[in-house]
Amino acid sequence: MSADKTQQGGPDSAPQSVPSAIQLVGISKAFGPVQANKDINLTVPKGTIHGIIGENGAGKSTLMSILYGFYKPDSGEIRINGTPIQITDSMAAIRAGIGMVFQHFKLVRNFTVLENIILGAEDGPMLRPSLARARTRLRELAEEYELQVDPDETIDELSVGHQQRVEILKALYRQADILILDEPTGVLTPAEADHLFRILNGLRDEGKTIILITHKLREIMEITDNVSVMRRGEMVASVKTAETTPEELAELMVGRKVLLEVDKTPAQPGKPILEVRELRMIDADKVERIRSVSFDIRAGEVVGIAGVSGNGQTQLLEILGGFPEKGAKISGEVLMNGQPLDLTGRKSDAATRRQRGIGHVPEDRQDEGLIMDFAAWENVSFGYHNAPEYSKGIFIDRAAIRADAEGKIQRFDVRPPNPDLAARNFSGGNQQKIVVAREVERNPDLLLIGQPTRGVDIGAIEFIHKRIVELRDAGKAVLLVSVELDEIMSLSDRVLVMFDGMIMGERDPETTTAGELGLLMAGVTDTENTSPAEGITPAHNHPADHPDEPTATPEDRV
């Protein structure tokens, strides 16, 4: 698509007889000097699923926050079903029939489903009548839209997929006609995502309007009717999904051509770098998080671990990285370059791991990989601050670290190229580049890398993937953990699937399918005889959650 085809407003071929559920006219919003939204026009026809895509910081979330009454636009008009309205707060948005499902759920974790549903929508001072009414309504909704959840279960006990359903139910209970979902599939298995899409399709068929915010092009292509692309605060295009391609959308998002596939040659595995033997971990609550896991990683290969988050991948990375959660009991054997690693005691810390040649890009860069209040240059030495090149006696060598930071910023194209800016003021992608630069340039024998591209925009994803492949080609070992199946399949030379603390199997990414991996991720090892189509829906993080629903029981697993 070329720039002159860029349209203001919705697809003009939308049938005129259908009234627009939402119409935004000339919405602008600035935060200080940052123009988050600039003259946005958007028309969403009633009864459609409308995708909004864009890189991080493109202004998607701001726009939706305006629609939900969190921010007041500086200028512009919002029309719901043709009527101009002022959305001053989220109560006004709910009254206007708008429901929102946030990326991070807004649920009270120790309340039951029912209590969460009525929270803020109680009928009166007494709870019982509200609860009874909600119970009836919930049953109706569940039947209507495949939204089954046990109303008396507390949120803590639900899988992520079910928690999301509670959010949707909350919105529907408040009689939402317009449902906004922010990155809804980030935490779901493929099967759960499919189920969500079935729900969304059902809602659309009932005449509800759905706005889906995502950066996953596959989902846009799969489920939306129309799609709008945002870039740097502007709405750069609105098109019918059927008339576009992923490549075109990616180009619109980033503003240049993007390589969606990772370009790599076959691996040339060498000697084993990391050997893990019967590793077990029992956390402080006496829950066995890792159940006798064994695997090898050789020099010159990327081993990917697929799995729904919460199945032991985090714990595995933390143990190998030298910072398991407090109170955990760890046993087993881990060899690094043929020499055993201490799993407990003083020599099991992260500093020792780094000395042994293990680099680590942690899953949570904001909470672990970076000190968000530190300047970029200070973060460049984080974890390696005792290295001789970064220090002079007991003092830090500020000049040396700054020089190194400036080099890394240039080589990794960190933007803005300002080493004095605090880490929190960089976008997610640029934060990740700082972490990746720090770990990759130490040239570790083994790189642990968790969720390398979570919350990272497409341009930076391409860059980070390239660096990982380069490290592999230099004869280093890489352990990749990701919940993004596409990423696992395109980067890894071998794929291991983790479920409930165990490795369910190993697959060759060249020959396996997303469906097969999805079954393994849901705990089914017999992928030959179970068709992904009939599905193990919904899949759970913990099979014990809903014994009445079809899922693997511990006896089934071998």
Next chain:
Amino acid sequence: MDKMPKWADVILTPLISLFLAFAISALVILAIGESPWEALKTMVTGAMGSSYGWGFTLYYTTNFIFTGLAVSVAYHASLFNIGGEGQAGLGGLGVAMVCLFIPWPHWTLALLGAMVGAAAFGAAWAYVPAILQAKRGSHIVITTIMFNFIAAALMNWVLVSWLRPVGSMDPASANFPASTHLPKISDFFAAFGIEWGQHTPANVTFLIALLACVAVWALIWRTKLGYEIRAFGRSESAARYAGISPVRITVITMLISGGLAGLMAINNVMGEAERLILNNVEGAGFIGIAVALMGRNHPVGVLLAALLFGFLYQGGGELALWTSIPRELIIVIQALVILFTGALDNMVRMPLERFFTARRLGKRA
């Protein structure tokens, strides 16, 4: 992007807070039928109008610098050390032991020895809460405040049944030998024939307090240990990821913090009283919390805030002496200053941020 310029953040905000605190104090003074203008004049002349006033103001300032730095250092590791009172008290015990039981040939050596004793005893008193926090997760706020009471009881016992000279009715130690007496600031000036601050307690410890400010600045922002302390203070999980041991940092930081609080005893025990008396800290440990809060945990801020509280202490004393404003009102004024500069900081900060943001946008438009 910062919401407002740095000068507004570190200078304008506390100044406005201070102004508000004084304005309300003025109303209170008016309400009891006195003249706020006279009160202010008495305070300013009393604390800063003469070298005599300065001599006392600087003495109090020295105390507050040490306790303020103690709170600041711990704060950088996200540890809220409110045990400065007890740590400074124990520091006094350290000073007393060094001065009473070791024969010193000259005050310079005695000073060095007393510094070691003061810091060691203060640090030791902070060590137990530190270990309890690091290993057992007992909250340091609770343990340090409990240790203040234990310190008071311990000092009572030590003074009454141990350090009290035979036959004395006073729960205090014997006077320190003359070779441990520290030169007063007035002595320095007298050496040049200038009469300054005669009969005031300000002594050479003030210079040590200034050195301590520089040392703390270097520690926090220039050393690897300071880097680890700040990293740990911002995010414990990130610190663990980076191989920084939470136990080690908690303990070391609290030892430094307790040591700084203990060093205060050089000023009041060795420099002023020249013997160990009961309740020698007189609340300076708690004032240190306000000083650190107002000084934004930066040594320069701590120095300025300590000076302000030194002024309030000395000026307040003068107020009670020369006017019929009761002494309790001084505590009210101090409380208002703490309330506005510490607790109500955001009340001033947020309108200011809005003002600066609006002005910047106005300029662009």
